[in-house]
Amino acid sequence: MPEIKASSMEPGKKAKISNTGILFIVLVVLFALFSYVGRPFFFSVLNLIPMLNNLSFIGIIAAVLTMVMVTGEIDFSIGGNIGLTACLAAFLLSKGLPGWLVVVIALFGGAVMGAFNGFLATVVGVNSMIATIGTMFIWRGIGYTLSNGESMLAINPVIDFIGRGFIFKVIPFPIVIFIIIFALTYVVMNLSKWGRSIYAIGTNPMASYLSGINVKKVKFINFLLCGITASLGGLILTSLSAVGMPQHGQGLELVIISGIVLGGTALGGGKGQILGTLAGTLILSLLYNFLTIMNVYYYYIQIVQGAVLVLVVATYEIRQSRALKRV
Amino acid sequence: MSKTKLLLILMLVVAVVTTLAILPGCKTTSTATTAAATETTAAAETTAAATETTAATTESTEPAGGYPFYEKMREAAKANKEYPDAPAKDFSLAFTNIMGGIPFCENVWKSVQDQWKLAGGDPNKLYYADNQYDATIGLKNADIMLAKKPNVLINFQFDSKVNSIIATKFGAANIPIIAVDVPTPGAPFMGVNNFKVAYMAGQEAIKDVEAMGGIDKIDNIILMQMPSGGEVTMLRSEGFYQAFVDKYGADKVDPKTIRADGGAGEAEQANKAMTDVLSKIPNAKTCVLTSINEETMSGIISAIQTAGRWDPEKWIIITQGVDAVGQQQIRDGLTDAGIAYFPEHYGEYLIPGAVALMHNQPVPAFMYVENAVITKDNIDQYYPKK
DSSP, X not given: OOHHHHHHHOOSSSOOSOHHHHHHHHHHHHHHHHHHHTTTTSSSHHHHHHHHHHHHHHHHHHHHHHHHHHTTOOOTTHHHHHHHHHHHHHHXXXXXXXXXXXXXXXXXXXXXXXXXXXXXXXXXXXXXXHHHHHHHHHHHHHHHHHXXXXXXXXXXXXXXXXXXXXXXXXXXXXXXXXHHHHHHHHHHHHHSHHHHHHHHHHHOHHHHHHTTOOHHHHXXXXXXXXXXXXXXXXXXXXXXXXXXXXXXXXXXXXXXXXXXXXXXXXXXXXXXXXXXXXXXXXXXXXHHHHHHHTTOOHHHHHHHHHHXXXXXXXXXXXXXXXXXXXX | OOHHHHHHHHHHHHHHHHHHHXXXXXXXXXXXXXXXXXXXXXHHHHHHHHGXXXXXXXXXXXXXXXXXXXXXXXXXXXXXXXXXXXXXXXXXXXXXXXXXXXXXXXXXXXXXXXXXXXXXXXXXXXXXXXXXXXXXXXXXXXXXXXHTOOSEEEEOOSOTTHHHHHHHHHHHTTOOEEEESSOOTTSOEEEOOHHHHHHHHHHHHHXXXXXXXXXXXXXXXXXXXXXXXXXXXXXXXXXHHHHHHHHHOHHHHGGGEEEEEOOSSOHHHHHHHHHHHHHHOTTOOSEEEEESOHHHHHHHHHHHHHTTOOOTTTEEEEEEEOOHHHHHHHHTTSSSEEXXXXXXXXXXXXXXXXXXXXXXXXXXXXXXXXXXXXXTXXXXXXXXXX
């Protein structure tokens, strides 16, 4: 566990349980409560597996975006990236390209999108929020151009498998990707020098630079990885819907960022945990699933999700300020 | 090399090897797993291909005896009376709404609820989800509804191609579907006869065109379409065009016709699209206009007004639906007429259809709603002022 992160999150000795720990307790309590209240529908394989499947593409993007956000940057173009990737994949399939090649090109496209964001944020020096809001429109616009604004069928065994395939006939493939990406990002963030650099940059970029960390390189590669995973998310969504459409991913950037912030990542950088992101995205997904099962109207679901986000983030801030007072 | 790097490399290698080993097309031998995925593909392909041809294929399967059960339920529904023998008792029904909050959709939902009660259905067994004009949410909701194992799904989802996946999933679970307004492969369709209502709208517009001196006085005929709804939904504006072609001939109509993608049915998207259209025809003053629904028409009219080109005398506007927004547009003189779909009566078709499916009784492949042309002169007859 990086020292910088630990010191910034838990400065007081009395704070025995971390924010991530609390979040997981909340997650378990909610899960138990929803299972009881939402019986017999909520706690069933028929509900939970598709829920995780639908969460997978959000989760994998959230995991890598956490790395970007911990460095103090942000990527709002992920939704546009998803839309463009979906259209690109469907377009290439319609031209008769084999599925595996479409996957490679789509992921390469994601890398280009991520690299462009990284270039704008690190080389040109544009604020990443502004830069990626701009590129979000660009990616989606290209998606609309590619597809003529229409949805295009994207049916191919390889593409189908990415979102709807099963391993050992029971484990959905997207869930496997979800677990792999989370495991990789967890290792990177918590056990590698790269992860320590990410936390250091987020806490104090100047001090990190002076201590020999290549700040621009770390940020650039994070954006690049974020672009690739957003494209992977786009491919999963394309597969889940069997359709490539420019509207895919619209508004998802806010859903994903909400999950990350709920997980304890600070928008200013320097703070954040992959496990927190996992818990945050799971909580939002569970809330939507449970409330829909309970026939709650969408407006109320939005109110509840928003309220939970505000409540949890406010709790973090209160705990943080109390801990600082104790120092 | 550090332990972490080794661990990372090991994890990456495992991930890549696993992916290559299981991805179809990346190996030579087939497995049950890929076969399952291929089956899904085949099903989706078949259903997707069938999307636009459902009409032709199912119409010919009408049983010799007609639809006595459905018709009996329809009688009760039309009369707003309790259905005989409470046929929905002990059954469950799922309804996924295309977009909650829009008057048209709210009217459909209320009508479904009212009729479900009349059919003896338990309100707790009427499951609801809001698709928010978003295919991703639509798919998520479909999965949640599937987990609740309803006896029938009423699917109101905006993208006909995405509906093929929903049809595949529900088909595998043997849960029948009724599609509302946007086709779902293999499912009975309830809603408007898109070509018919568009043609009616075209004929209504032609009356105004004639009153202005004929087609030569018109600069452009603008069709704000919704390609994402599929070909059947496209008929909602192509029928409008056809009415003009039948009257004046393609040689006169084609040069004046502009087709634009007005988005997926929302005002904001249509507003942007109309702004683009206006910039392409800077000198057009007298135009005929139609769009997919009145929500989009609000955005379109707003775009014309913002561009400073609004003159109600010179814009001939016919809308589709006549929901609360459409009624107000007609009353305010923003639009010349609307083709009423009567969403408040949708439940009178959907619930008899759903109940018939619950009892394994045949249902017509098409349950078209009756329509009427609503103008400022007759609007109070159909929608009395409150």
